[in-house]
Amino acid sequence: MSPVLEPVVPLSARRRTVPRWLRRTTGPLLLLVLWQVCSATGVLPSDILASPGTIARTASDLLEDGTLPHAMLVSVQRVLIGLVLGGVIGVSLALVSGLSRLGEDLVDASVQMLRSIPWVGMIPLFIIWMGIGEAPKIALIALGVTFHLYLNVYAGIRGVDAQLIEAGTALGLGRWGLIRHVVLPGALPGAMTGLRYSLATAWLALVFGETINADDGIGFLLNRAREFFQTDVIVVCLIVYAALGLLADAIVRTLERLLLQWRPNFTGK
Amino acid sequence: MATELHRQVNPPEQRVNPPERDARPGEEGGSDDAAVRVRSLTRSFDGRAVIDDLHLDVRTGEFVALLGRSGCGKSTLLRVLAGLDREIEGEVLAPRRKAVAFQAPRLMPWKKVWRNVLLGLPGRPGRAVAERALKEVGLGHRVDAWPKTLSGGEAQRASLARALVREPDLLLLDEPFGALDALTRITAQQLVAELWQRRGCAVLLVTHDVEEALLLADRVLVMDGGVIAHQVRVDRDRPRDIADPLLAELRTELLGRLGVRAPEPAVNEVV
Numbered sequence: 261m262s263p264v265l266e267p268v269v270p271l272s273a274r275r276r277t278v279p280r281w282l283r284r285t286t287g288p289l290l291l292l293v294l295w296q297v298c299s300a301t302g303v304l305p306s307d308i309l310a311s312p313g314t315i316a317r318t319a320s321d322l323l324e325d326g327t328l329p330h331a332m333l334v335s336v337q338r339v340l341i342g343l344v345l346g347g348v349i350g351v352s353l354a355l356v357s358g359l360s361r362l363g364e365d366l367v368d369a370s371v372q373m374l375r376s377i378p379w380v381g382m383i384p385l386f387i388i389w390m391g392i393g394e395a396p397k398i399a400l401i402a403l404g405v406t407f408h409l410y411l412n413v414y415a416g417i418r419g420v421d422a423q424l425i426e427a428g429t430a431l432g433l434g435r436w437g438l439i440r441h442v443v444l445p446g447a448l449p450g451a452m453t454g455l456r457y458s459l460a461t462a463w464l465a466l467v468f469g470e471t472i473n474a475d476d477g478i479g480f481l482l483n484r485a486r487e488f489f490q491t492d493v494i495v496v497c498l499i500v501y502a503a504l505g506l507l508a509d510a511i512v513r514t515l516e517r518l519l520l521q522w523r524p525n526f527t528g529k
Numbered sequence: 530m531a532t533e534l535h536r537q538v539n540p541p542e543q544r545v546n547p548p549e550r551d552a553r554p555g556e557e558g559g560s561d562d563a564a565v566r567v568r569s570l571t572r573s574f575d576g577r578a579v580i581d582d583l584h585l586d587v588r589t590g591e592f593v594a595l596l597g598r599s600g601c602g603k604s605t606l607l608r609v610l611a612g613l614d615r616e617i618e619g620e621v622l623a624p625r626r627k628a629v630a631f632q633a634p635r636l637m638p639w640k641k642v643w644r645n646v647l648l649g650l651p652g653r654p655g656r657a658v659a660e661r662a663l664k665e666v667g668l669g670h671r672v673d674a675w676p677k678t679l680s681g682g683e684a685q686r687a688s689l690a691r692a693l694v695r696e697p698d699l700l701l702l703d704e705p706f707g708a709l710d711a712l713t714r715i716t717a718q719q720l721v722a723e724l725w726q727r728r729g730c731a732v733l734l735v736t737h738d739v740e741e742a743l744l745l746a747d748r749v750l751v752m753d754g755g756v757i758a759h760q761v762r763v764d765r766d767r768p769r770d771i772a773d774p775l776l777a778e779l780r781t782e783l784l785g786r787l788g789v790r791a792p793e794p795a796v797n798e799v800v
């Protein structure tokens with residue numbers, strides 16, 4: 261009996277006609293329309309949640325009088341400083357424990373222990389230690405970033421194919437050559453994952469840090485709006501947080517595309 | 530040409546006076562132009578000795594082919610000679626300048642092909658060096674490719690180019706032509722032969738192809754039971770012709786040693 265034959269459909273034949281970005285924006289747009297309709301018909305009163313239209317107007321007002329840009333600048337600065345600080349500490353620790361057994365024995369156990377403390381719970385201690393200025397907020401961000409980067413870079417280093425290390429040795433690479441040409445590039449995918457996690461954590465830490473005590477920044481706007489029941493301002497602040505987070509993610513994605521183009525990985529259908 | 534500086538690969542105890550006995554296959558006696566000298570090498574994995582009291586000599590400039598069944602320890606021996614496996618007992622001497630082409634290409638996926646070829650070379654060799662080496666193995670058009678985009682045979686040739694640019698005293702090749710078609714294979718074999726003649730280096734070539742071994746090597750070894758169980762010398766000038774009766778005779782002998790019986794008249798019957 262001859263088997264049933266089925267055609268192998270060329271990928272181009274079932275290429276989508278709608279561009280990807282359009283397909284991806286349809287869902288959110290529909291939600292937005294639904295929201296506006298609910299607000300306009302009174303199903304959603306404005307003291308519960310302002311309508312998209314009001315929010316857009318508030319946003320443009322805040323942008324024009326300079327409140328929002330200033331707040332954003334302050335907040336972004338906090339994130340950047342915390343990110344750099346936490347990044348340097350996290351990556352250094354990961355290198356120490358990833359590259360040597362001695363380092364692993366000394367560093368890894370301590371980091372793993374400290375990691376089990378929820379970092380948000382450190383806020384009261386940070387306030388006692390550093391007051392309520394910039395320092396505790398930056399420290400909180402740095403702390404969250406440190407752990408994520410440490411874990412992923414360390415795992416990345418230890419995940420490098422031993423066969424490639426062996427090949428590098430056979431090619432005459434010394435210890436530093438191996439680290440530079442084999443271990444670090446091999447750990448890069450892990451490091452990028454760590455970077456993405458730590459960015460998410462950094463924004464979260466920022467929100468926590470700013471809502472608990474702040475006299476500046478987006479969190480400050482948020483707190484003040486809460487006192488005056490300005491749901492529109494609150495939503496604007498949330499959107500700004502989200503937009504900044506998305507922007508950061510887009511930057512990391514671009515970095516990944518540039519730095520990890522050698523990866524033979526599955527990229528989805 | 531004499532090899533420079535012999536380096537010992539982790540000797541647990543030096544055997545100063547080897548016990549008097551008949552030479553075993555693989556052993557050539559203590560000539561002082563040795564490129565490889567292995568005495569009583571043992572390598573065990575989890576208590577199972579894959580290499581068991583193995584003796585081997587390779588003279589400077591000698592081309593040696595190593596045959597043996599899958600899993601008999603050829604790659605293991607190569608890794609020991611390359612200095613990559615030091616959990617050994619026995620005495621192993623090998624030159625400092627070695628080049629290895631592994632059984633799997635082992636290209637660094639994060640480096641373009643030409644950077645892979647230059648990796649670890651002393652000095653700061655330019656891209657032209659890599660381009661020349663790649664052109665020799667027929668990869669002139671893939672210089673800028675990522676390893677993930679290479680075909681199996683292309684990756685193997687890139688790996689071969691990477692070994693050949695190193696100008697070693699000992700060239701260790703682990704089935705470097707395994708994934709190549711007949712024509713490309715001949716070209717690659719000629720490349721290795723050329724480098725060997727120009728550089729005068731010792732070559733240890735692991736292969737499953739008896740004819741390839743007979744065409745290229747001065748001496749063909751058969752590994753079995755963790756030792757060099759048998760060896761034949763191929764005293765023929767190059768280029769050789771596989772139709773040569775001596776080679777045909779050696780071929781039958783080697784195949785016999787590998788456990789392959791000479792083909793009997795075909796019988797249309799399922800056993």
Ligand SMILES: Nc1ncnc2c1ncn2[C@@H]1O[C@H](COP(=O)(O)OP(=O)(O)OP(=O)(O)O)[C@@H](O)[C@H]1O
Pocket residue numbers: 574575579597598599600601602603604605606632
């Ligand atoms: N790291 C390891 N741990 C345990 N066993 C190993 C290890 N490496 C190799 N072996 C075993 O040692 C034996 C010899 O392996 P080796 O790779 O040297 O074989 P080979 O002669 O090169 O075979 P092939 O022709 O298939 O490449 C095999 O049985 C293999 O399973």
Ligand SMILES: [Mg+2]
Pocket residue numbers: 603604605632703
């Ligand atoms: Mg092998």
